[in-house]
Amino acid sequence: MSKAIGLVTRACAVLALCASVAITLRAQTFATLFIFDGPDGRGPQAALVQGADGNLYGTTYYGGPGCGSCFTGGTIFKITPGGKLTTLYTFGAEGDGPNQLALADDGYFYGTANYGGGAYEYGTVFKITRSGALTTLYTFCTQSGCTGSKGPSGPLVQAADHNFYGTAGGGAYDYGTVFTVTPAGALTTLYSFCNQEGCPNGVGVTPHAGLVQASNGDFYGTTNETIFKITPSGTLTTLYTFSCASACLDGAAASGLVQATDGDFYGTTSQGGANCPASDCGTVFRITPRGTLTTLYSFCAQGYPSCTDGERPLAPLIQATDGNFYGTTQYGGTNGVGTVFRITPSGTLTTLYSFCAQVGCLDGEYPQGALVQATNGDLYGTTAQGGSYDNAGTIFRLSVGLGPFVKTQPHNGKVGAPIMILGTDLTGATSVTFNGTPAAFTIVSATEITTTVPAGATTGEVRVTTPGGTLASGGPFLVAP
Secondary structure, eight states, X not given: OOEEOOSOEESSOSTTSOOOOOOOSSSOEEEEEEEOOBTTBBOOOSOOXXXXXXXXXXXESBBOTTOSSOSSBOEEEEEOTTSOEEEEEEOSTTOEEEOXXXXXXXXXXXXXXXXXXXXTOBOEEEEEOTTOOEEEEEESOOSTTOOSEEOOOSOOEEOTTSOEEEEEEESTTSSOEEEEEOTTOOEEEEEEOOOSTTOTTSOOOOOOSOOEXXXXXXXXXXXXXXXXXXXXXXXXXXXXXXXXXXXOTTOEEEOOOEEOTTSOEEEEEEEOOSSOTTSSOOEEEEEOTTOOEEEEEEOOOBTSSSBOSOBOOOSOOEEOTXXXXXXXXXXXXXXXXXXXXXXXXXXXXXXXXXXXXXTTOOSOBOOOSOOEEOTTSOEEEEESBXXXXXXXXXXXXXXXXXXXXXXXXXXXXXXXXXXXXXXXXXXXXXXXXXXXXXXXXXXXXXXEEEEEOOTTOOSBXXXXXXXXXXXXXXXXXXXXO
């Protein structure tokens, strides 16, 4: 039976078996919020996303009712900040293996399933309400021998044009694609990657991560070998190719990117690096919009020599409200089963938490998804395994002393565009400003305000004045031309 752990906190250890936390921060606590058991889901591999109701929503890649130990299906769930989990949807013939959800400006969550959904089982695009009503919007590759997109593995991103953009396998050369899909389900393949000499715009093989829309309106993403930029109309430019011909000192197999407040992009690779270029160690890097890459940190293998910093970061980084980046590694740490880390923009890394593999540990093993910072300031994440003898994974919270803030959804828009503002304790708010320009607003609940981008607004922070103080957005809101 699954276990809602609630407020089981660990300052420096888990049941005295995991004295593994390298703490150099302010008050820091780790809590296991929920342990999966199979029927309520198995193997959460993607990041959580905060909804307008203040709860967190996510997916498990396998499991569901009647599927305690099987590795098919998958679920969509809701979990409160206190750890109460509700399974909203269980996949069957209409999809298999759901990826990370994306909260859209219409209030729905949109996502993709990696498999299933038709005779050829190449995946789907779907939307789902907060109450669990799911609609399949698109089924990939329904014809035999089709050359379109198939098998999406990364999250969708909603762009300023209100459409969604993502990556998948398949395509004209069968090495992956970039696609766009409307909220109604009309899908267009924008670009097909290839792996032959003479390929347009360089060689790129199989994009696994999602895209990020930058402040210039273009999208940035990664393949196993490259970092690229692509316009909304499909013109692709290869910005950087990882140099693995002799040794992968700069890394290999990059995750997704995040654009930081300094305008540059930050990311991780799950392989290579200065310490073990031929192994699954990995790096953290920074790359400018023009393609100049700097390796900020190289992870090292367990025991090389006595490394405990982590190994193989699979997920993108997030930039938190303190300006630093936070991420996870799948392996490594004191116990070899993964870590949570913080890294400054200049490359100083601190291991915040090492997961544990001993009998009795409840915190989980092998995190694969990115973290999310909720508007209460805390970090939330998942582990793909561990937590109990069922080995089905966990949901955890890490508090590092960061205060509450507000999020805008979407993060960009033209004057007059509708915007959701997510936060905590918003009841009684008296003002909303976009970089100092006042905006009319409606308080929907304690966790949601609706507004529109006011005339005269410019790119910058969104601020909400509440009875408890003024809350600023976690990053700048981009006012599109």
